[in-house]
Amino acid sequence: MSEKKKQANQDLDLDWLEEDPLGLNEEMPVVAFECLDCGKEDEVPDFVVEEFGYDLKKGEEVEIECPFCGGTMKQARKNSR
Ligand SMILES: [Zn+2]
Numbered sequence: 001m002s003e004k005k006k007q008a009n010q011d012l013d014l015d016w017l018e019e020d021p022l023g024l025n026e027e028m029p030v031v032a033f034e035c036l037d038c039g040k041e042d043e044v045p046d047f048v049v050e051e052f053g054y055d056l057k058k059g060e061e062v063e064i065e066c067p068f069c070g071g072t073m074k075q076a077r078k079n080s081r
Contacts, residue, residue, distance in 0.1 A: 033064060037071025049075070 030043040044064060052062045066073045 032076040033073040034076035035066040035069065035071050035073045037066060038069040040066065040068045041076060042067060042073060
């Protein structure tokens with residue numbers, strides 16, 4: 001008896017994830033970030049912000065690197081109250 005497991009499947013498992021990493025993005029909530037240096041805005045998926053937030057202490061803000069100028073982006077404040 002020769003048991004041949006389908007080893008190919010192990011490779012496929014991840015492939016479909018990589019295929020379309022942004023496929024769900026349209027449904028995903030995004031957070032607006034504003035660059036402190038160049039003033040441009042960028043939208044970051046909510047889950048990314050949360051991941052960055054894990055390292056922060058309470059009260060600290062998530063900072064990301066500006067894709068335009070390499071500066072610091074912080075969450076844009078919208079005066080919504
Ligand atoms: Zn910038």
